[in-house]
Amino acid sequence: MKYCTRCVLPETHETIIFDENGVCNVCLNNDKKNNISWDKKLEDFKNLVAQYKNKNEYDCIVPFSGGKDSTFTLYKLVNDFKLKPLVVSFNHGFMRKNLLENNNRTFEALGIDHLSFKPNWKLVQLLMKESLIRKGDFCWHCHTGIFAYPMRVAVEKKIPLVIWGEPSSEYTAYYSYDGKEEVDEKRFNRFVNLGISSEDMYGMIKQRKNTEWVKKSHFLPFTFPSRKEMMENKIRSICLGSYIPWNVRSQSKIISEKLGWKGDKVEGVPGNYSYEKIECSVQGVRDYLKYIKRGYGRTAHLVSIDIRNNRLDRETGLGLVNDNDGKKPASLKRFLKYINTSEQQFNEIASEQKIHPYNHEFSSTIEGEPLPDENLYN
Ligand SMILES: [Zn+2]
Known part of the structure; x- marks a missing residue:
């Protein structure tokens, strides 16, 4: 296999291409981080959140897994930007003991409201198998639920700002660091749902045995709101990492010190x-x-x-x-x-x-x- 001459990613990595020196596009894209004027980005972010602050019951939604990125995002938004978020978690069914303990500590330390949703386990079992057979990846329910569910809450509760953590340009070349990455339906269909819409997945599951009980409505938590729903509610969905430089090591250190977060x-x-x-x-x-x-x-x-x-x-x-x-x-x-x-x-x-x-x-x-x-x- 051919590998990037700078990092260790092979040619089988999604979206990868190499330049004439054998350096991959994820590496080259990462270099752009250094040319970005982060001071200006920070100003943009402050101006953006000012438009939403104190306008609704909540200033924004923070989708939350309890990993380092969402924990740091929540910490930053509450501590530095003084926002009042509604924290929304999609529970994929496999959360580990240490993680749940971390979450409790974080929520109590920051004093926030938390909403958690765990989908039907019987359906999750079916979805994992179907997704594994179709794509060699059993996490369709998790990929789609994590992104779609908080957006559904935004629509239902009319909270027009959703703030995610790291931008995908940290890891892949679907989006460039200097471009504008919004967490929207286009991005969802591009690399979140493995190319299977919830409607298609519903059709596939219904072809399996003993699935009479499965209804279309079971798939709502995995369905990204339509463009119309997003527009009508003027929902914006952005990544904090598009506005401040993302450094996983120093950020993990900050949340460990400030929130007792444990790896x-x-x-x-x-x-x-x-x-x-x-x-x-x-x-x-x-x-x-x-x-x-x-x-x-x-x-x-x-x-x-x-x-x-x-x-x-x-x-x-x-x-x-x-x-x-x-x-x-x-x-x-x-x-x-x-x-x-x-x-x-x-x-x-x-x-x-x-x-x-x-x-x-x-x-x-x-x-x-x-x-x-x-x-x-x-
Ligand atoms: Zn590389």
């Missing part, structure tokens, strides 16, 4: 990256699937961010990738029970989605260690 061990990830993706007890399975399809895992993603931001040299990064990526996670066994699928079937489904030129060797796959909290979720 956690994540399957297939070195211990010094304990701030990343701590919200899901099957994150390891998700990363393993990606590895089978694309030949790189979460460690490659994490070290690439550090290399790009001059916090790590490429050689050390490659060493970490070799030691951590590609292991079979202990949580796979539990996950397979949720969707009533054998490991053989799982491997076949994942292999069907592989991205050329990667080819996964199951016989040489090493088994990963279970997380300390794995047995809590059985």
Whole structure:
């Protein structure tokens, strides 16, 4: 496989292209961060929020998972910008113990109102299996719910400003750092819903056995509000990271100090990256699937961010990738029970989605260690 000569992303990464020196477009896009006039952006942000402050019951909605990005966003908006947000969480069903404890501490420390929504587990089981079969990615309910549900609340409660955390240009090249990224329906269809609308998903599920009970209305939490609904309610949906420079390491430090936020061990990830993706007890399975399809895992993603931001040299990064990526996670066994699928079937489904030129060797796959909290979720 061909790899970026600066970071460690391979040619199978979504949206990647290389320049004549072999440097990828995510790296090149990241360089633009340094040319942005952040003072001006901050002014823009202040002017923007001033238009919404003290106009409604809530100044804005903050979609919240409890990970480092949404926690930092909430902290910043309440502490620095003195906003009164409604915090909205979509509970995908796999929230870990440490995360829930973090959330409690954060909400109490900042003094905010919190709304949490957990969709029907029976439907979630069906959606995970369908999404895995169709796309080799079982997280359709989570991708769509996390983005669509807070927007539905914005429409229903008539709260016209939604503020997300990091912009996608940190990780992919769907949007450029100097362009305007709004979290809208276009973005949703472009890379959130895996190319499956909730209407299509409803049709697919109805073709399966024993799904008479499934109604179209079950899919509302996974459906992004229409353009008409967004326009009528004049809803704006933006990323804080488009207005202030995003630095995951220093931000994790701030929320640890100010809110007692704690990181956690994540399957297939070195211990010094304990701030990343701590919200899901099957994150390891998700990363393993990606590895089978694309030949790189979460460690490659994490070290690439550090290399790009001059916090790590490429050689050390490659060493970490070799030691951590590609292991079979202990949580796979539990996950397979949720969707009533054998490991053989799982491997076949994942292999069907592989991205050329990667080819996964199951016989040489090493088994990963279970997380300390794995047995809590059985
Ligand atoms: Zn790169």
